[in-house]
Amino acid sequence: MDFQGFDKAEELAPDGAITADPRPHLVVVGNGMAGCRAVEELLARDPAGWRITIFGAEPHVNYNRIMLSPVLAGEKRFEDIIINGPAWYADNGIDLIAGDPVVAIDRAERIVRSRSGRAVRYDRLLIATGSDPFIIPVPGKDLPGVISFRDMQDVETMLAAADAGGDAVVIGGGLLGLEAAHGLSLRGMKVTVIHLMPTLMERQLDEAAGWLLKAALEARGQTILTGADTAEIYGEGKVEGVRLKDGRAIPASLVVMAVGIRPAVGLARAAGLAVGRGIQVDDHMVTSDPAILAVGECVEHDGQVYGLVAPLWEMCRALADGLTGRPTGYRGSFTSTKLKVSGIDVFSAGDFAGGAHAEDIVLRDASRGVYKRVVVADDKVIGAVLYGDTSDGSWYFDLMRKGEDISSFRDMLIFGQAFASGGGQADPKAAVAALSDDAEICDCNGVAKGKIVATIKAGACTLDAVRATCKASASCGSCTGLVETLLAVTLGDDYSGERTERTLCKCTSFTHDEVRRAIVERGFREIPQVMQELSWSTPDGCSSCRPALNYYLLCAWPGDYRDDQHSRFVNERMHANIQKDGTYSVVPRMWGGITTPKELRAIADVVEKYNAPMVKVTGGQRLDIFGIRKEDLPAVWADLNAAGMVSGHAYGKALRTVKTCVGSEWCRFGTQDSTGLGVQVERMTWGSWMPHKFKIAVSGCPRNCAEATIKDFGIVCVDSGYELHVGGNGGIKVRATDLLCKVATEQQALDYCAAFIQLYREEARYLERTAPWIERVGIDYVRARIVDDDVGREALTGRFLFSQSFSQDDPWAARAAGAERELHAPIGAFRPAAPLAIAAE
Amino acid sequence: MMTADWLDVGRIDEIPVRGARTVQMPGGEEIAIFRTGDNRLFALVNRCPHKAGPLSQGIVHGHSVACPLHNWSIALATGEAQGEDKGCTPTVPVRVDAGRVLLCRATTLKVAA
Numbered sequence: 001m002d003f004q005g006f007d008k009a010e011e012l013a014p015d016g017a018i019t020a021d022p023r024p025h026l027v028v029v030g031n032g033m034a035g036c037r038a039v040e041e042l043l044a045r046d047p048a049g050w051r052i053t054i055f056g057a058e059p060h061v062n063y064n065r066i067m068l069s070p071v072l073a074g075e076k077r078f079e080d081i082i083i084n085g086p087a088w089y090a091d092n093g094i095d096l097i098a099g100d101p102v103v104a105i106d107r108a109e110r111i112v113r114s115r116s117g118r119a120v121r122y123d124r125l126l127i128a129t130g131s132d133p134f135i136i137p138v139p140g141k142d143l144p145g146v147i148s149f150r151d152m153q154d155v156e157t158m159l160a161a162a163d164a165g166g167d168a169v170v171i172g173g174g175l176l177g178l179e180a181a182h183g184l185s186l187r188g189m190k191v192t193v194i195h196l197m198p199t200l201m202e203r204q205l206d207e208a209a210g211w212l213l214k215a216a217l218e219a220r221g222q223t224i225l226t227g228a229d230t231a232e233i234y235g236e237g238k239v240e241g242v243r244l245k246d247g248r249a250i251p252a253s254l255v256v257m258a259v260g261i262r263p264a265v266g267l268a269r270a271a272g273l274a275v276g277r278g279i280q281v282d283d284h285m286v287t288s289d290p291a292i293l294a295v296g297e298c299v300e301h302d303g304q305v306y307g308l309v310a311p312l313w314e315m316c317r318a319l320a321d322g323l324t325g326r327p328t329g330y331r332g333s334f335t336s337t338k339l340k341v342s343g344i345d346v347f348s349a350g351d352f353a354g355g356a357h358a359e360d361i362v363l364r365d366a367s368r369g370v371y372k373r374v375v376v377a378d379d380k381v382i383g384a385v386l387y388g389d390t391s392d393g394s395w396y397f398d399l400m401r402k403g404e405d406i407s408s409f410r411d412m413l414i415f416g417q418a419f420a421s422g423g424g425q426a427d428p429k430a431a432v433a434a435l436s437d438d439a440e441i442c443d444c445n446g447v448a449k450g451k452i453v454a455t456i457k458a459g460a461c462t463l464d465a466v467r468a469t470c471k472a473s474a475s476c477g478s479c480t481g482l483v484e485t486l487l488a489v490t491l492g493d494d495y496s497g498e499r500t501e502r503t504l505c506k507c508t509s510f511t512h513d514e515v516r517r518a519i520v521e522r523g524f525r526e527i528p529q530v531m532q533e534l535s536w537s538t539p540d541g542c543s544s545c546r547p548a549l550n551y552y553l554l555c556a557w558p559g560d561y562r563d564d565q566h567s568r569f570v571n572e573r574m575h576a577n578i579q580k581d582g583t584y585s586v587v588p589r590m591w592g593g594i595t596t597p598k599e600l601r602a603i604a605d606v607v608e609k610y611n612a613p614m615v616k617v618t619g620g621q622r623l624d625i626f627g628i629r630k631e632d633l634p635a636v637w638a639d640l641n642a643a644g645m646v647s648g649h650a651y652g653k654a655l656r657t658v659k660t661c662v663g664s665e666w667c668r669f670g671t672q673d674s675t676g677l678g679v680q681v682e683r684m685t686w687g688s689w690m691p692h693k694f695k696i697a698v699s700g701c702p703r704n705c706a707e708a709t710i711k712d713f714g715i716v717c718v719d720s721g722y723e724l725h726v727g728g729n730g731g732i733k734v735r736a737t738d739l740l741c742k743v744a745t746e747q748q749a750l751d752y753c754a755a756f757i758q759l760y761r762e763e764a765r766y767l768e769r770t771a772p773w774i775e776r777v778g779i780d781y782v783r784a785r786i787v788d789d790d791v792g793r794e795a796l797t798g799r800f801l802f803s804q805s806f807s808q809d810d811p812w813a814a815r816a817a818g819a820e821r822e823l824h825a826p827i828g829a830f831r832p833a834a835p836l837a838i839a840a841e
Numbered sequence: 842m843m844t845a846d847w848l849d850v851g852r853i854d855e856i857p858v859r860g861a862r863t864v865q866m867p868g869g870e871e872i873a874i875f876r877t878g879d880n881r882l883f884a885l886v887n888r889c890p891h892k893a894g895p896l897s898q899g900i901v902h903g904h905s906v907a908c909p910l911h912n913w914s915i916a917l918a919t920g921e922a923q924g925e926d927k928g929c930t931p932t933v934p935v936r937v938d939a940g941r942v943l944l945c946r947a948t949t950l951k952v953a954a
Contacts, residue, residue, distance in 0.1 A: 539878055539879065540859065542914075543899070543900040543907030543912060543914070566859040566901065567859075569909070574898070578894075578895075582895040630898075822856075826865050828850050829866075830953060
């Protein structure tokens, strides 16, 4: 369709319908972070005053472009990084024209035209076209397989390439290039980064930090070539590699060009707007045409262009204030940089190149991999580079922006805010309270302290409410601690305490449930990955979180996850129970509590052979052999295995025992074969790892000799079938079971038992027994899942049995055969006869 | 490499990362050699200051070990109990040379005595 003039255009709403909306029409070119943020700010001030149309070149709703790196890295899905979904457009009456970029602006007629031929009249036009990747003009730059890293389409191309495997080259060792390299590397590609300059991220980092970064990335398997100049990209019909000017050739099936970005000014320039390096705007983001505004990476303000997200927030505020008649003005931004490569903390802001007046204050802690450098001039902070510990980044940034005089605490400046402002004993709350209102707390979503405090004062009094309302800490979660402190500071005594739910441990600000959800939804596969992605505060966790994470991963990925022995408590690592003298006790499994002369003889032989000082009958109807040395455990197990016995898991957060009475086979009161059913239950459930220990009993009649009503799962046989009881405990706090339901057949009893265990495995927190779990979630919830929901129950049973197919290997047999010998044997011994000679193995 | 000052007790790769191995001494005492996640080695008498639990069997995290008996956290570098708990386990200087684990001879002999 050709453009036919003003009147025609006036009639055409974006969907072609005739509109008679009397409100002024704001047309936004660019559906990215800047365009949509500007609209959000406008709507916040004037929800209904404008008719709004947004054109986007990409076929998507508005998403968080800086979170493309986590999508590439597999830490987030596209859905997770959507800022405003379709509902936002609909609720605010915004017409979104996605996948159809604007190609021309007719300023005289105030009309924009799109590639498909749409013509839309505007009263105000907002250009938010962002920036374009800079493509270095080398031979081969147009080959298929050479891409940039700018939008979702690029990510999809990279993901497809990563699926095919092979080698990738990233040209450019700046922020974007390193994030691309990190993602591709996590996706299994062999990645080489080619960087022209001698150190990485030289615009943001000094040499020392750049070197630390290079070493850290190389340790993760990337190849980093600095001082490397690209001569050409070669390949027949598609990219095959990159050749450097020094002659080296690096094979690659994918080349990502990430050498920089340039403001996208083509549209503005063609329309005759004043354009320098970017579209020139005044303090209210108005271009040389008063009807046209511009915001974001495409603009030049006061001679500056910005390629980072932070200035957007301030620009959009100024723009919306201007549009709604209360102009405040934009005064330029200080910018800071954080690298979103998990586990590597890098922060940089301001001027760190030094100079005549500038003085450096440097702190290095090599063992922690920490490097901090603060640049001071005239008693003011003018720059900072932090590597390894960036927690004080926002404080230095704040000092810099305020131009605050630091002479009074200069000596302590480098040790960070808590130290400098309180002589080392500072209250962290006071430190957060001291931050100014415009100090950025959540970098992912650009939320400043003032906005969070306002959100809290407006009624968001929990972390979840803050996350839902203003998005602070809703993306990567690394500012969760700060947000919680703000809750505490703002609400004072009204703050219901940290969080109603406690965090998993001191190493993280996430709760058990949040960590588990993240593992499943974001597909975390290893403990270090969880710790990195969820910003663990310790290098490798603690004795609380490591076993919990090991269990959560084991439960989430049966058959797939490789158990981490060193994240197991000693008993589960040694497959026996440690006693106060450091020896172990050994409990072989006796199915349903039934034994044979052969088993008893084997146990008797072990007791004599290894001088076990005691044998005891346990509460769960087993025999416990005490006083076995760790060195003897494999031999003990070999002897017990030879008689057909396997591990009784008396040491584990696992199915312990199924206790039975003799039932209808012998007992004059027995109603069903409780022993036989107990054996079946134990055969089905043994070997399964659980949040905590798990005990089962089967009683043959309501006299309940097996004490089934204080077990985690108890079956009480009655004439007409089987009563299933759950959540009992005979420990510190005695709790009788709740009746779950009654079933008619043994098979149903088995299926319900499997489903219940799986529900407990998937939803209880690590080290939470069934009794407190059920008190927390309520028996009605458990009934709804197990009894009322047939499909759900069958799925739970299926997942349990699938998981069991990987866990019913006798751990003793493997050890008896020599596996993990080092856990049992000393590395060596000094003999009394020759105390100076070593008898290493 | 056995020298006047250092005793060679084995290869570093015989000690699992985030784990420990022990060296048995005459008289029954043991020295536990820990290898941390960042590949540092520490040696301590294998006895928790609390109730003599075998520290070598604990979970190694950061530069600490959690005693397997009552979860006391012991700093590997100093042998000191951390947090509210009080007590200290003797440490033994340890170093690695060409992949071999070396214990300080004098301190080791003192532990044995």
